[in-house]
Amino acid sequence: MAKPNDLVQGTLDLLILRTIAPEPMHGWAIAKRIQQISHEVLQVQQGSLYPALHRLEQQGWIRAKWAESETGRQAKFYALTAAGRKHLERETANWNRLSAAIDLVIAGA
Amino acid sequence: MRWVEKLRMQYQMFLHRGREAGRLNAELEFHLEQQIAENQAAGMSAEEARQAALRSFGNPAVLREQARESWSWNGLEALARDVRIGTRTLLRSPGFALTAILVMALGIGANVALFTLVRSVLLRPLPFANANQLVEVYEADAHGAFQDNVVAGGSYSSWRDQSGSFSQLAIKQWRDYDLSGSGNQLPEVVGAQMASWNIFPLLGVQAARGRLFTADDDQPGVNATVVLSWGLWKRRYGGDPGIVGRSILLDARSYTVIGILPAWFTWPNPSVQLWTPLYHEKSPEVMQMYVAHSFDVVGRLRPGVTLEQASGELNAMQREIRRVHPDGPVHDAVNLRPLLDAQTHGVKTGLYALLGATGCLLLIACLNIANLLVARAAARGREGAIRTALGGSRMRLLREQVVESTLLSCAGGLLGLLVADGIVHWLISTREEIPRADAIHMDWVVIAFALAAILGCGLLAGLIPALTSRDTQVLTALQESGRSHSGGRGRARLRQTLLALEVGLTVVLLIGAGLLLRSYWQLHSVNLGCATSNVLTMELHLPKSRYRTDVSRIAFFEQLTYQARALPGVADAGLSTVLPGQEARRDDVFIISEHPALAQGQVLDAQTRSVDPDYFRAMEIPIVEGRALLPSERGPDAQEVVVSQAFVRQFFPNEDPLGRHVVTDMMFGPMPLRIVGVAADTRYDVAAPPYPTIYYPLYAGGELSVMLAVRSRGDAAAMALAVQKVIARLDATLPVAHVLTMEQIVGHSTDDARFGATLLVAFAALSLLLAMVGLFGVLSFMVAQRTTEIGIRIALGAQREQIMRQMLGDGLRPALWGLVLGVATSVGVTRLIASLLYGTRPLDPAVFVVVSVTLLVVAIAACLLPAWRASRLDPMQALRTE
Numbered sequence: 001m002a003k004p005n006d007l008v009q010g011t012l013d014l015l016i017l018r019t020i021a022p023e024p025m026h027g028w029a030i031a032k033r034i035q036q037i038s039h040e041v042l043q044v045q046q047g048s049l050y051p052a053l054h055r056l057e058q059q060g061w062i063r064a065k066w067a068e069s070e071t072g073r074q075a076k077f078y079a080l081t082a083a084g085r086k087h088l089e090r091e092t093a094n095w096n097r098l099s100a101a102i103d104l105v106i107a108g109a
Numbered sequence: 110m111r112w113v114e115k116l117r118m119q120y121q122m123f124l125h126r127g128r129e130a131g132r133l134n135a136e137l138e139f140h141l142e143q144q145i146a147e148n149q150a151a152g153m154s155a156e157e158a159r160q161a162a163l164r165s166f167g168n169p170a171v172l173r174e175q176a177r178e179s180w181s182w183n184g185l186e187a188l189a190r191d192v193r194i195g196t197r198t199l200l201r202s203p204g205f206a207l208t209a210i211l212v213m214a215l216g217i218g219a220n221v222a223l224f225t226l227v228r229s230v231l232l233r234p235l236p237f238a239n240a241n242q243l244v245e246v247y248e249a250d251a252h253g254a255f256q257d258n259v260v261a262g263g264s265y266s267s268w269r270d271q272s273g274s275f276s277q278l279a280i281k282q283w284r285d286y287d288l289s290g291s292g293n294q295l296p297e298v299v300g301a302q303m304a305s306w307n308i309f310p311l312l313g314v315q316a317a318r319g320r321l322f323t324a325d326d327d328q329p330g331v332n333a334t335v336v337l338s339w340g341l342w343k344r345r346y347g348g349d350p351g352i353v354g355r356s357i358l359l360d361a362r363s364y365t366v367i368g369i370l371p372a373w374f375t376w377p378n379p380s381v382q383l384w385t386p387l388y389h390e391k392s393p394e395v396m397q398m399y400v401a402h403s404f405d406v407v408g409r410l411r412p413g414v415t416l417e418q419a420s421g422e423l424n425a426m427q428r429e430i431r432r433v434h435p436d437g438p439v440h441d442a443v444n445l446r447p448l449l450d451a452q453t454h455g456v457k458t459g460l461y462a463l464l465g466a467t468g469c470l471l472l473i474a475c476l477n478i479a480n481l482l483v484a485r486a487a488a489r490g491r492e493g494a495i496r497t498a499l500g501g502s503r504m505r506l507l508r509e510q511v512v513e514s515t516l517l518s519c520a521g522g523l524l525g526l527l528v529a530d531g532i533v534h535w536l537i538s539t540r541e542e543i544p545r546a547d548a549i550h551m552d553w554v555v556i557a558f559a560l561a562a563i564l565g566c567g568l569l570a571g572l573i574p575a576l577t578s579r580d581t582q583v584l585t586a587l588q589e590s591g592r593s594h595s596g597g598r599g600r601a602r603l604r605q606t607l608l609a610l611e612v613g614l615t616v617v618l619l620i621g622a623g624l625l626l627r628s629y630w631q632l633h634s635v636n637l638g639c640a641t642s643n644v645l646t647m648e649l650h651l652p653k654s655r656y657r658t659d660v661s662r663i664a665f666f667e668q669l670t671y672q673a674r675a676l677p678g679v680a681d682a683g684l685s686t687v688l689p690g691q692e693a694r695r696d697d698v699f700i701i702s703e704h705p706a707l708a709q710g711q712v713l714d715a716q717t718r719s720v721d722p723d724y725f726r727a728m729e730i731p732i733v734e735g736r737a738l739l740p741s742e743r744g745p746d747a748q749e750v751v752v753s754q755a756f757v758r759q760f761f762p763n764e765d766p767l768g769r770h771v772v773t774d775m776m777f778g779p780m781p782l783r784i785v786g787v788a789a790d791t792r793y794d795v796a797a798p799p800y801p802t803i804y805y806p807l808y809a810g811g812e813l814s815v816m817l818a819v820r821s822r823g824d825a826a827a828m829a830l831a832v833q834k835v836i837a838r839l840d841a842t843l844p845v846a847h848v849l850t851m852e853q854i855v856g857h858s859t860d861d862a863r864f865g866a867t868l869l870v871a872f873a874a875l876s877l878l879l880a881m882v883g884l885f886g887v888l889s890f891m892v893a894q895r896t897t898e899i900g901i902r903i904a905l906g907a908q909r910e911q912i913m914r915q916m917l918g919d920g921l922r923p924a925l926w927g928l929v930l931g932v933a934t935s936v937g938v939t940r941l942i943a944s945l946l947y948g949t950r951p952l953d954p955a956v957f958v959v960v961s962v963t964l965l966v967v968a969i970a971a972c973l974l975p976a977w978r979a980s981r982l983d984p985m986q987a988l989r990t991e
Contacts, residue, residue: 027136028143046140046166066132069139071146076136 012044012052014095017061017080017088024079026069027053053078061087126186141166188512195513205485206517209478212879213521213566216474218528219467219872221551221559225533227460228558229549231453236373236548238313239409244416245451246278246406246423248440257444257451260406262396264440267430268406274419275408277311279304280387282404285814286359287650288383289842294345298650298846300380301359303387309336311409312376319353319368326367327386329393334386335364339372341382359385361652361842375547377452399430400437400698407448420445438698438712452544459865462942466621466872469614473876475566476611479573480604480883482514484890486574487600507575515567522563529559540864573607601894604887609926611883615876616931616964617938622869623956624939624949629862631948637689637855638791638799640729644818644851645825645832646688649843651813659744659810665839666807666815667740670723672835673819678828682819683727685720686812689791690854699803701760702770702781715756715801716793717773719812724804725751725788727820735767735786743808751786756801771803777811795858796947818851825850865945877967880927884971888920892979899979900987913980920972921965928964932957 019025019033030053031044056062061084069075080088121129141162148158199206234240247257248264265280272278281304289296306327314321317339326334335357337346346352356363364385375381387404388396395401410419423443431441446454486493493506530551537546656662666684673682687694696716700707707713724730725737733754742749750771757766770781782805790799807815821828829848836843856863892899899912939951949956 026139028140046137050137071143073139073142074135075139076132 010091011095012048013056013061014088014091015042015044016049016052016056016078017084017091020062020078021080021085021088024065024077026075026077028075030078056084060084191509191512192516195509195516198513199516202485205481209481209517210521210524212474212477213518214524214528215875216467216471217518217522217525217559217562217566218532220464220471220562221526221529221555222532222536223460223464223467224558225529225551225555226536226543226549227464228552228554230543230545231457231460233548235376235449237376240449241447242410242412243312243448244408244410244419244445245448246408247444247446248402248427249442249444250440251428251442255440257446258440259402260404261399261402261439262391262404263399264427264430265404265406266397267426268423271426272419272422274411274414274422276411277307278406278408279308279311280404280406281305281308282387282391283381284385284390285648285650285846286383286385287361287652287842287844288345289358289361289844296842296844298648298844299341299382301383301385302377302381303385303390305387308384308407311407314370314374316368317371318350319366321368321370322384322386327388329389331389333359333362333364333389334367335359336368336370336384337366338370338382338384339374340379342369359383360650361654378544379547399434399439402438402440416445416447435709438714456544458942458944459861462621462945463865463868465941466618466869469618470872470876471562471566473611473614473618473879475569476607476614477879477883478514478517478566479570480607480611480886482510482570483574483600483604483607484886486510487890490600507572510575511568511571514571515564518563518567518570522559522566526559540860573603601887601891604890605923608880608883608887609923609930611876611880612924612927612964612968613930613934615873615880616928616960617935618869618873618876619960619964620931620935620939620956621942622866622873623960624942624946624951624953625862625866625869627949627953627956628945628947629859629866632795632859632862635792635795637795637851638730638789639689639851640727640820641690641851641855643823643825644728644820645828645848646816646818646851646854647829647832647848648846649815649817649836650846651843653813655840656813662813663743663808663810666721668839669817669836670721672839673817673832676828676831676835678821678823678831680820680822681723681727682817683721683724684807684815684817685718685724685728686807686815687716687718687793688816688818688851688854689728689793690795690851690858691816692794692858694793696800697773697803699771699773702772704760713760715752715803717803717805719805719807719809719815720751721807724807724818727818729820730791731789732786733789734765735784737786737788738804738806738808740808742806744810747806747809748780748782749785749806750782751788751804752784753788753799753802753804754790755799756803757787759801773803773805777805777809795855862945862947877964880924881967881971884920884924884968885975887923888916888972888975889978891919892916892975896982896987899982900984903982904984904988909980912982913976916976916979917969917972920976921968924964924968924972928961932961 015034016030019030019037025033027046027049031046031049034042034044053062053064057064057078061081062078063081065077065079066074067077144162144165145155145158148161149155153161235243237243246260246268248260249255249258260280262280265278268275269278281302284301284303285298286301287296288299304322306322306324309315309321316336319336321336322334325331337352342348342352352366353368354366356365358364370384408419410416420443423445427443428441431439496506497503533549533551537543537549543549651662651665656665670682670684673679694716695718696714698712698714700713720738722738722740722742725732732751735751738749738751752766752771760766761769766784766787769784771784772779772781788802788804791802792799817832819825819828819832833845833848836845903909903912935957936952943951
């Protein structure tokens, strides 16, 4: 199982942005969602998640808001900003190009 | 905009740190709870769930730190924490902190003060537009005999009319005027400048009120005009705007005030209080002469013309002038200097030398503090080792050390700025001849320099102790038994090296101080050749308008000395145009009638003084041959002169001068004057050998300005009032100037040397004290370190004297190295202050020897106590301290 620590920093950012694109989520939910969708392959550790979230917040791609969670406790929800959405599109395109190129090399070198 | 958001977030984070930290905690706790809930839902018990969650969570503290590290103010927070801890640590040892701060304050204060002086006097440009185009022009001798001679009026006219390198050339001369009139204010003597009308346009100065000179004012015979300085206008006329257009009396003649200069204009120095047009004051004949040198010339180069080009052009012009006028003292070369350089030339070396000395002092202060910090680090070696073992980074420890030393230097620096302010004010008030003294103040460059000095010192003093702490020593430090002075040999060696450097610098300062002190002593003991104790002097200028005839002047002089002598307490009184020790002032060329004609271009030069018959007796200058002048030789009958011994040595080496004749065109016309006596040599300057002098009869009646010398039986200064009353009785509107005793005049000429020597001696003494304290500290440290070893040796039978000698040797080793280092450096460096020395060579062996001996004695004294204590160790006690 590939550990998320093997991922480059930028890739984790991309995952987080993609995950919260549909709706705002708190940190726990983001980690769970990534785990779910990747069929348990990618498990984001808290040690990587929160620093990444705070970095993204600083760079202005995401915005944080405190709200009531499903359990009734207060939690910090992160949502995409307009700039973040644009960044997500750019990074997705980059990622697609990059992975396609790697696939080509591995398949037909 | 992204960066706006970012900035806003950083701002919020900074202000609401506590709240944000709380929220971060809440966020992480929430995550933890969710994980626990999930674990429980997966089937674990509450306890297992919690432990599993915690395990997967990792160290929350590290997590929190990592999250917070992404926040930008983490660095600031860490710095604030270090500062807090540093302050607490320093407060716990107040003695050390106070000493260090004082030492720093002194070092930084002295440096900032000197730098303020250097910056304001030497480095800051003159307050004129395009000041780098301004030059001062001197006449010179192509053979190098004269370098910066004053200019003749004729030369100036030629340059002005023919030169293409200058957009403007102006000429000026200093002059003292008797200012009187207007109300019941006392008459006073004011310093003034006579200048050509274009001096103010050349400099780029506008009038603050009224107007400045035009070409029409600068003619002989027109209405006399004068421009006042701002200072004089405020002081004497109360800033009354109505003074413009009114007349004032200068030398009893009426001058119309046409304008006031702006407040910032204090060129060439603040003592110039008014300006008059030169061509109006001087006769046209003088202004055409090539042989009478007495003026300063200032020029503004045309844009694009360099100094070298202008110099070449003027030199060619002057050579041509010499070719056309081969006789007499006509110069054949020209020397150009930038105006700023001309003004500061004399003090440049001295100021830079002082700056070097204060730099040394600051370095010594830093080394001292570094030494002290190393000692402290040694005492806290175990603490550092434990912290390193627990995971603290070396950078952290280093940062703490540097913050601590920077705190010390900041505190010291702030105090030092106050000290610097005081020093600058003191320097300006005691040293009148510092040029541009009005421009001296601390500006941003000085503050920046001070900050740089503070930070530099802090870093230096903080990093040096860090050199000794290495990770590999952690184990050794932990293993060492709990002696409070553990520190290893590395530290001791470092301290010894620092001490050797300190001693070296101290030696350099000591040698410099010794050389300057010796110079001053030589100067001080120079005999001027006349009476100097209990002699009061003052300067008088008779106004030409009230003393038109020689008879009236002679009458005044005669009455003056007669009545002065009649005062109780006065032994004698005499008059001369220039007194010994007042520096060259006036010299002239002459020919000796009985000698063969001079070769073309050759001139004979001697200093000229006009004296009354009582002068030699009053000033106790012996007449070695012939006689002094007689009172009967007056007016047109005054045809006799007295010469000095130097004159005889140079011009009559093998013959008797009595009865020979000299002819001095400038002063007496073509009439030959008979030499009737030879007076003993006097010096015009303490630092120069006696110069040939001709004493003319004052009673010829041609002079208007004289110095009165009154020799009293008791204290000379007490006679001042009585003498001034005598003068007032003779002429109520005649002011006197420069009332000084001869000792003060002599003092003036040794002032520079004495001041420099005093300062440097103070610095050297201070650094010697610091070095001594350092030696004491280091040896005590080493003894404490080796207590066990010494105890064992004594127990095994070593003699106490042996121990003492050995400890003494160990302690003296850095001192000896420092001495060698210092002497070697001095040999190279004292060359630079050679121009400040008088009668002392830069490598004067006496000074070097005395300094070495002094240092050794002081070093031995400093090391004696610890060494003695080492020899007195009780071996049982020593072995028991574990």
